Amino acid sequence: MTAQSSRAANDLSAPNDLEAWWLPFTANRSFKQRPRMIARAKDMHYFTPDGRAVIDGAAGLWCCNAGHNRDRITAAIQNQAAELDYSPAFQFGHAAGFATASRIAQLAPGDLNHVFFCNSGSEAVDTALKIALAYWNVSGQGSRTRLIGRERGYHGVGFGGISVGGIVKNRQFFGSLLAGVDHLPHTYNRAEQAFSRGEPEWGAHLADDLERIVALHDASTIAAVIVEPMAGSTGVLPPPKGYLQRLRQICDKYGILLIFDEVISGFGRLGTAFAAERYGVIPDMITFAKGVNSGTVPMGGVLVRQGIYDAFMKGPENMIELFHGYTYSGHPLACAAALAALDIYRDEKLFERAKALEPVWADAIHSLKGLPNVLDIRTIGLVGAIDLASRPNAVGARAFEAMDRGFNEYDLMMRITGDTIALSPPLIITENQIGEIVDKVGKVIKAVA
Numbered sequence: 452m453t454a455q456s457s458r459a460a461n462d463l464s465a466p467n468d469l470e471a472w473w474l475p476f477t478a479n480r481s482f483k484q485r486p487r488m489i490a491r492a493k494d495m496h497y498f499t500p501d502g503r504a505v506i507d508g509a510a511g512l513w514c515c516n517a518g519h520n521r522d523r524i525t526a527a528i529q530n531q532a533a534e535l536d537y538s539p540a541f542q543f544g545h546a547a548g549f550a551t552a553s554r555i556a557q558l559a560p561g562d563l564n565h566v567f568f569c570n571s572g573s574e575a576v577d578t579a580l581k582i583a584l585a586y587w588n589v590s591g592q593g594s595r596t597r598l599i600g601r602e603r604g605y606h607g608v609g610f611g612g613i614s615v616g617g618i619v620k621n622r623q624f625f626g627s628l629l630a631g632v633d634h635l636p637h638t639y640n641r642a643e644q645a646f647s648r649g650e651p652e653w654g655a656h657l658a659d660d661l662e663r664i665v666a667l668h669d670a671s672t673i674a675a676v677i678v679e680p681m682a683g684s685t686g687v688l689p690p691p692k693g694y695l696q697r698l699r700q701i702c703d704k705y706g707i708l709l710i711f712d713e714v715i716s717g718f719g720r721l722g723t724a725f726a727a728e729r730y731g732v733i734p735d736m737i738t739f740a741k742g743v744n745s746g747t748v749p750m751g752g753v754l755v756r757q758g759i760y761d762a763f764m765k766g767p768e769n770m771i772e773l774f775h776g777y778t779y780s781g782h783p784l785a786c787a788a789a790l791a792a793l794d795i796y797r798d799e800k801l802f803e804r805a806k807a808l809e810p811v812w813a814d815a816i817h818s819l820k821g822l823p824n825v826l827d828i829r830t831i832g833l834v835g836a837i838d839l840a841s842r843p844n845a846v847g848a849r850a851f852e853a854m855d856r857g858f859n860e861y862d863l864m865m866r867i868t869g870d871t872i873a874l875s876p877p878l879i880i881t882e883n884q885i886g887e888i889v890d891k892v893g894k895v896i897k898a899v900a
């Protein structure tokens with residue numbers, strides 16, 4: 452690249468090459484013809500290069516729980532970069548990493564008191580699955596190798612995550628490494644649950660399917676069950692009342708580890724630090740990412756219970772206990788951002804705020820019932836989903852148009868999956884802004900009728 456062309460590529464006011472970046476989970480050809488560009492952000496808004504303020508109905512990608520460009524987080528990242536830009540976490544440590552792990556452990560219920568850091572939700576899931584397998588090995592039950600996920604589960608895009616995940620498109624092209632898993636049925640049934648608020652009444656019995664899976668494979672071959680307490684990415688499926696408690700009981704009965712994937716539900720999204728607290732169920736591990744530092748610097752991690760950590764802490768003291776880790780595990784900038792975000796969550800009582808706003812949010816979103824093509828609405832915490840009827844022979848087209856026109860014509864950012872609109876605003880949202888978002892969603896739904 453010549454000096455001149457490198458200058459041109461770095462001119463961010465108007466990128467002249469949209470080809471080189473292969474965007475993830477994106478219709479690239481469509482995007483590059485009609486890009487949805489974002490230039491900056493503050494609090495509840497994104498701003499386009501031409502200065503339009505777009506209200507953020509999605510907290511970016513379910514992650515900016517404290518809102519955007521918060522001064523305390525920005526300053527923490529800047530200061531950390533000036534003090535310690537990078538430090539290896541293999542055989543060395545730094546204060547921000549230990550402080551962050553302690554703060555996260557304090558937020559977690561029960562004895563979930565050790566944290567293994569990584570850089571994303573996908574890495575968190577693969578780390579948790581590996582810890583589960585290794586745990587059984589070091590505990591003398593190495594035959595426990597099978598991992599149980601759930602249909603419609605999303606656990607990121609690593610090979611472990613797509614194996615236990617239950618989204619066909621994420622699995623179908625990557626087949627050969629997906630062995631050794633089984634899946635619980637998903638918990639959604641429109642006939643029984645349509646337009647429920649919070650946890651649906653129907654469906655706790657679906658946890659009993661784990662008994663069938665145990666009968667088929669035998670508990671001695673099963674290492675762990677992993678579920679999202681609330682399935683987010685496949686369209687917001689709150690757990691039926693009593694479902695997670697039942698899953699815990701069955702796992703206990705057979706000595707199977709239970710992992711909650713809280714990459715979305717962690718850090719206040721459901722009105723508590725973790726969904727485990729909302730449901731009074733203590734899993735053996737919790738995966739987290741996203742909201743841990745309000746989406747500002749890549750970070751993920753796994754919370755593990757005391758007994759799991761202890762199982763590894765034996766043998767010669769100079770030996771590495773777990774052969775796993777990432778160059779950027781506990782990156783100083785990610786930790787500094789997390790400490791600042793956790794301060795904001797605490798000082799502004801954002802988890803409590805999400806809880807207090809839950810009924811207001813639910814009322815607002817459920818008011819969309821009756822609009823054209825609305826088949827179901829689900830709400831829980833500060834999350835909502837609206838299922839739209841698909842156009843004939845064009846699954847996903849209606850919601851895609853809603854997302855595109857929402858951004859371009861109504862100054863609204865939202866997520867879509869299939870023909871479902873998913874909403875999960877930053878937890879700093881005001882009641883007026885809830886009204887604004889829902890008003891815009893209503894207009895968009897009419898526009899794409």
Ligand SMILES: Cc1ncc(COP(=O)(O)O)c(C=O)c1O
Pocket residue numbers: 570571572573574576605606607608679683684712713714715740741
């Ligand atoms: C429950 C869950 N697990 C894992 C992931 C993957 O996270 P990441 O995209 O940071 O790898 C996501 C992402 O949305 C998620 O919702």
